[in-house]
Amino acid sequence: MDIRVLDPNPIYLDQTFRLRFRFSNNYPIESPEVTFIPLTSPPRPVPLHPHVYSNGYICLDLLGASGWSPVQNVESVCMSIQSMLTGNVKAERPPGDEDFVRRNTLRPRDVNFVYEDATV
Amino acid sequence: MxxxxxxxxxxxxxxxxxxxxxxxxxxxxxxxxxxxxxxxxxxxxxxxxxxxxxxxxxxxxxxxxxxxxxxxxxNWTVQEIVDAFQIARPSLSSLAMLELNHSSVEKPTSKRKLDDTDLEEDTDDPIVTVQRRKTRSHDSRLSNSTDQATAPSPNEAVQAVADENHNGNGSAACPICGQRMKEEAVFLHLDTHNEPDAPSQHNLRKSRRAPSVEVVGTSRTNVKPPERLPQLNYSLMKDVALRKKLSELGIPTTGPRSLLVRRHAEWINIVNANADSSRPKSKREMLRELDIWDRSTGRSIASSGNELNNAGSIMRKDFDGAAWSANHSSDFQDLISKARNTGRADSSPRKNGSPANVIVEQENHESTTSAQLIDGLPERPASSTIPNSDDT
CATH class of the missing domain: 3.30.40.10 (Zinc/RING finger domain, C3HC4 (zinc finger))
Known part of the structure; x- marks a missing residue:
């Protein structure tokens, strides 16, 4: 699934991103696993965002067990990610990104993110 | 599809x-x-x-x-609306597509042609007819005020559709599949559908004269209300008691405890949802549903829920090999060094293998700290080099 940010946000202007959705058998009771996938051709970078790790993992409460609701669907998840990107003003990775990416052995769903930052 | x-x-x-x-x-x-x-x-x-x-x-x-x-x-009202809409949908959509194809300016309501037998409906004002229908259905529901008899009677809706299906040239659309044919042929055609849920137009005609209570009543008199199952407090139950409970209910008792709990919960949901339904299913059908659940969701619970059952998770199709090897790399290292040590220890007298473990642990510890130092940040205190994965 490719997504674009439709606003003229200078950070993501003219970029397209590739998302991977993985659905468990228990969907929609359980959330799907959603990550950005970097590709070289066509160019699909992992967007620069304080909540997106460079391995494509997305820190979004919607995708965790606490924030997920069975009424969500692929469309609403895409829209949430789009709005997360378009509302961003900081072209940077999350704090501790390098360490996290190097050491993390868990799948996105099992990582215990703490959703403390309500500003972005 | x-x-x-x-x-x-x-x-x-x-x-x-x-x-x-x-x-x-x-x-x-x-x-x-x-x-x-x-x-x-x-x-x-x-x-x-x-x-x-x-x-x-x-x-x-x-x-x-x-x-x-x-x-x-x-929420019976919603059930009635949904049933009516589903019956109306094929003819509605064929009508909407038809209009698109002919780019006709005519509105669907203006196409209504009154059936000869429907003399009472001699008004073209859709609002009036709708109101009258509403009152009728309301009356019929009042007369059978028991809880059971509130099963939706989609008759009114089908009539509305049937009325709209008539167009100027005497052909009519089948209310089920939307296929257009001669008016007389619709009745025969409808019998071919053989759907228990979709009332044929024969029934409709009859039920217009007879009160719709009769139609609803006949289909339900012999059915005793399905029983609901209480929920269990699984934490208070031992494995044996839980298995006994499952076998009493007639559902599979295989698998680890976590699966038994989830299977029982799913069975309760299926049974209780069925008890809510106006068209209850047989136990065999419900068991089939549970079997489908068991083979999809249940299987993944069986493999992931039970930590001891590692073989199951490795065999899974979506097994994450890289993550697994990274996760257990210390274990693998452990085994490798242990194997090397045993080679060495063979020459020397050994007690019960515990000294080797200690050495391995120390080695591992040293290697991780040195890796951290190589990766940078040597001047910072050790605690800050531990990445805070919770940080976002």
Whole structure:
């Protein structure tokens, strides 16, 4: 699934991103696993965002067990990610990104993110 | 496979029907409501969907208000609307497509041609007829005020559709499949559908004279109300008692405890949702549903839920090999060094293998700290080099 940010946000202007959705058998009771996938051709970078790790993992409460609701669907998840990107003003990775990416052995769903930052 | 979807309407002359159809679908399963239940926060879902959600986290999926299964109430009106709409859908859509093809300016209501037998309906004002129908259905419901008899009678809706199906040249569309044919042929054609849920037009004609109570009554008199199952407090039950309970219920008793618990919860949901339904299924059908659940969701619980059953998770199709090897790299290292040590230890007298373990642990510790130093930040205190994965 490719997504674009439709606003003229200078950070993501003219970029397209590739998302991977993985659905468990228990969907929609359980959330799907959603990550950005970097590709070289066509160019699909992992967007620069304080909540997106460079391995494509997305820190979004919607995708965790606490924030997920069975009424969500692929469309609403895409829209949430789009709005997360378009509302961003900081072209940077999350704090501790390098360490996290190097050491993390868990799948996105099992990582215990703490959703403390309500500003972005 | 052609799946009906609200977006189908966007291509027709009546794109505004798309939100109408969306509203008639459950927000969890995205299908038409099946036995709709209303929560105490006034949201409506399929019985099975909301029961599964409440089993999972006890919250309304839309507004996240805490709720309990006991407080769910049936929403018969929604069931009636959905049933009526589903029957009307094929002819509605064929009509909407037809208009698109002919780019006709005529409105569907103006095409209504009155049936000869429907002399009472000699008005062209749709509002008046709708009101009269409404009153009629209301009356029939008052006369059978028991809970059971509130099963939806889609007769009115089908009539409305049937009326609209007549167009100027005497042909009519089948209310089930939308195929157009001569008016007389519709009756014969309808018999070919053989769907128990879809009332044939023969019934309709009869039921117009006879009160619709009779139609509803005959189909339900012999059916005793299905029983509901109570929920269990699994933490108070031993494995043996739980297995006994499952076998009493006649459902499979295989698998680890976590699977037994989930299977029992799913069975309760299926049975209780069935008890809500106006068209209850047989136990065999419910067991088939449980079997489907067992082979999809249940299987993944069996492999992931039980930590001891590692072989199962390795054999899984979506097994993450890289993550697994990274996760257990210390174990692998451990084994490797142990194997090397045993080679060495063979020459020297050994006690019970414990000294070797200690050495390995120390080695591992040293290697990780040195790796951290190489990767940078040697001047910072050791605690800060531990990455805070919770940090976002």
């Amino acid at each position: 052609d799946v009906a979807d609200p977006s189908d309407w966007l291509k027709t002359t009546v794109p505004k029907l798309a939100p109408v159809e969306s509203a008639l679908r459950c927000q969890v399963c995205k299908d038409f409501f099946d036995t709709p239940m209303i929560t105490s926060c006034s949201h409506t879902f399929c019985s099975l969907c909301i029961r599964r959600c409440l089993t999972n986290d006890g919250k309304c999926p839309v507004c996240r208000t805490a709720d309990q299964e006991l407080r769910l109430r049936r």
